[in-house]
Structure formats: C-alpha cells, structure tokens
Amino acid sequence: MKFAYYPGCTIGTTAVEFGLSTDAVCEALGVELVELEDWNCCGASSAHSLDHELSLRLPARNVALAQGTGLDIVAPCPACYQHVLAADIKLREDETWRREMEEMLGFTYDGQERTRHLLEVLSTSEMIERVRQRTTHPLKGLRVVSYYGCVLVRPPEITGWDDPEHPVRMDLLMEAVGAEPVDWSYKVDCCGASLALSRSDVVVTLSTRLAEAAREAGADVIACACGMCQINLDTRQALEEKVPVLYFTELMGIAFGLPGVEKWLKKHTVDPRPVLRERGILP
Incomplete structure (x- = not known):
C-alpha cells in the first residue's frame, strides 16, 4: 500500500x-x-x-x-x-x-x-484487522474518547465520512488496539482552532469544556487526529486535573510496542505517562 x-x-x-x-x-x-x-x-x-x-x-x-x-x-x-x-x-x-x-x-x-x-486510510476494515494482528501491547483498561474536531468530517457532501455528527472510525481503531472507547457527544465540537492567537479566551473556554466533558464521560485520555486540536486542548484546558491529549497514532504506536514512544510522549504539555503507567501500559 x-x-x-x-x-x-x-x-x-x-x-x-x-x-x-x-x-x-x-x-x-x-x-x-x-x-x-x-x-x-x-x-x-x-x-x-x-x-x-x-x-x-x-x-x-x-x-x-x-x-x-x-x-x-x-x-x-x-x-x-x-x-x-x-x-x-x-x-x-x-x-x-x-x-x-x-x-x-x-x-x-x-x-x-x-x-x-x-485516519481514513488506517481505519478501513482491512487495516483494522492488520492493526489487531500488529498489536503486541494492548491498551487494556485505558478509557479513550475519540475527538475528531470540527474540520475533519465536514462538510459531508465533500468528505464522505461515515457520519459527520457521530463518526466512529477512530473509535474502531482504539478498540482494535485494546483500549476501551468511551462514547461522548463532543466528538466534532470545535476547540477554537486558529483563534488561539487572536481570541485565546474563546479557545480556553471551548478547550476546557471539551476536557471537562471527557472527564465526565470517565475517559483517561483524549485521542485526536488534528495538530491544531491537540495543541489547543493540550495547552489551553483550564482544569485542576488535566486530561492528557494524544494523537491516535501515538496510541497505536504504544500498542505496537514501537521504539521512540518516549520521545513522542515527553513533548506533551499534559504528561500522559502517569496515567499510562497507572493502567499498566507503560513500565
């Protein structure tokens, strides 16, 4: 391929x-x-x-x-x-x-x-099966909410994704690597996007709302597929107990037991390593 x-x-x-x-x-x-x-x-x-x-x-x-x-x-x-x-x-x-x-x-x-x-490429039925076979360190016990953001799946007449309001492709990937997908109603809400520079107050409000919703859903981490979404949620959530935000590919890499994982994880503002260790996923 x-x-x-x-x-x-x-x-x-x-x-x-x-x-x-x-x-x-x-x-x-x-x-x-x-x-x-x-x-x-x-x-x-x-x-x-x-x-x-x-x-x-x-x-x-x-x-x-x-x-x-x-x-x-x-x-x-x-x-x-x-x-x-x-x-x-x-x-x-x-x-x-x-x-x-x-x-x-x-x-x-x-x-x-x-x-x-x-995400579209890696979540076909053929690739999902390949992901299952490649997983050597299942993310057992890790509760994950999938966050697609407001851009990826819209407008549906152009993108043709599974569901513009309730997509499930990332959830299927998370299930394939052994994590527990947690359903929530904020999958495609906006994080504030490029307003991070001109209206940071708006981004703080929106990102905090998303992080709070993830906590309320019982998630350990948020999985995302967008650089803008990740950095906004990672740096702008105003919670006492912050929620780690990882790219879906990072979680896949952990489940595959790939080298270099530590190099990725240490770049996050909200360190995901403590919760991953608590769940027995990292040593």
Missing part, C-alpha cells in the same frame, strides 16, 4: 509527535508514504480567510505534484486534507478554472488520484 504523502506545515513544527508516530505506525503496518517533493503550504487559515482564490491555487499545486506520482494523496492534517480536497473538486468540476491551473502549473489534470486523510 503506497501513498503520496503530504505532511503539511505543522508536522515539522507544533505537531512533531504526530509526524514521528505517523511514520512509525505506517511503517509497522506496511503503508509506504512517499513524501511529495517540493510540496507547499495549503494556505491554512490565512489564505482561507483572506483570499479564496489563493486558498485553492496553493493546494492545487500539490494536486499537480501528486498526479506526477500516480498515487493517492494522504494527509495527516485535517485542514490540509480539506484544502487539497476542495482544490481537487474544483479541478474536476470547473473546466475554466482547470484550464487556467493547467496552464499555470504546466500539467494536464487527469482526476485519477484521490485525496484521503490518514
């Missing part, structure tokens, strides 16, 4: 542990990630907010790069995934814009490749 890998900007900066655990888990599962050569930023919140055309042209260039590989694109960042997906749809449906971009980028769009999020 081979994909054109679009890591996005946060993987090498604020979400290093997401990148490291993604590389390790994919290698363990036999998923080959071929990083796009000379990829560029998708435009993130800035282009999306200020220049609609730029927010499509930037990710369209990455679509062109991926087409040269003949591989489907996989992205770990929900924003990158959404922006590349939107550009690909624009290329498919808007003939005038497609011709303009083809001339600008020097390629001919063929529409053969798909854009997929990492």
Whole structure:
C-alpha cells in the first residue's frame, strides 16, 4: 500500500509527535508514504480567510505534484486534507478554472488520484484487522474518547465520512488496539482552532469544556487526529486535573510496542505517562 504523502506545515513544527508516530505506525503496518517533493503550504487559515482564490491555487499545486506520482494523496492534517480536497473538486468540476491551473502549473489534470486523510486510510476494515494482528501491547483498561474536531468530517457532501455528527472510525481503531472507547457527544465540537492567537479566551473556554466533558464521560485520555486540536486542548484546558491529549497514532504506536514512544510522549504539555503507567501500559 503506497501513498503520496503530504505532511503539511505543522508536522515539522507544533505537531512533531504526530509526524514521528505517523511514520512509525505506517511503517509497522506496511503503508509506504512517499513524501511529495517540493510540496507547499495549503494556505491554512490565512489564505482561507483572506483570499479564496489563493486558498485553492496553493493546494492545487500539490494536486499537480501528486498526479506526477500516480498515487493517492494522504494527509495527516485535517485542514490540509480539506484544502487539497476542495482544490481537487474544483479541478474536476470547473473546466475554466482547470484550464487556467493547467496552464499555470504546466500539467494536464487527469482526476485519477484521490485525496484521503490518514485516519481514513488506517481505519478501513482491512487495516483494522492488520492493526489487531500488529498489536503486541494492548491498551487494556485505558478509557479513550475519540475527538475528531470540527474540520475533519465536514462538510459531508465533500468528505464522505461515515457520519459527520457521530463518526466512529477512530473509535474502531482504539478498540482494535485494546483500549476501551468511551462514547461522548463532543466528538466534532470545535476547540477554537486558529483563534488561539487572536481570541485565546474563546479557545480556553471551548478547550476546557471539551476536557471537562471527557472527564465526565470517565475517559483517561483524549485521542485526536488534528495538530491544531491537540495543541489547543493540550495547552489551553483550564482544569485542576488535566486530561492528557494524544494523537491516535501515538496510541497505536504504544500498542505496537514501537521504539521512540518516549520521545513522542515527553513533548506533551499534559504528561500522559502517569496515567499510562497507572493502567499498566507503560513500565
């Protein structure tokens, strides 16, 4: 199984542990990630907010790069995934814009490749079975709430996820690695996203509400699939007893017994190691 890998900007900066655990888990599962050569930023919140055309042209260039590989694109960042997906749809449906971009980028769009999020790739029925087989250190006794955030699964007419209000793909993965998925009603609520800089008070309120809800549900940790969500919840929750927030790939890596886990976990503001030791998952 081979994909054109679009890591996005946060993987090498604020979400290093997401990148490291993604590389390790994919290698363990036999998923080959071929990083796009000379990829560029998708435009993130800035282009999306200020220049609609730029927010499509930037990710369209990455679509062109991926087409040269003949591989489907996989992205770990929900924003990158959404922006590349939107550009690909624009290329498919808007003939005038497609011709303009083809001339600008020097390629001919063929529409053969798909854009997929990492969680989507790792949670197919085939991969779930492979995850079960690869698990050597089950996360027995660890109660996990899955947090998808507000971007990953919406809008459903574009993303095509299982359920935009109550997705279960991450829950199935957590079950496959031996954890106890805990149901809750905050799976797709917003954490405040990029308001962390301009309205940190809003992010503190929203992130604290999510952490409180996780505690009330009886969760030990929150599993997430977004760099922005992770850093907001990890650094902005205003609770006395804080809830650790891990990437789903980190929990998979722990369950696989992969080396380097300690390097990932020590990067968290809310240290997840005490609860993992308490549950007998870490020595």
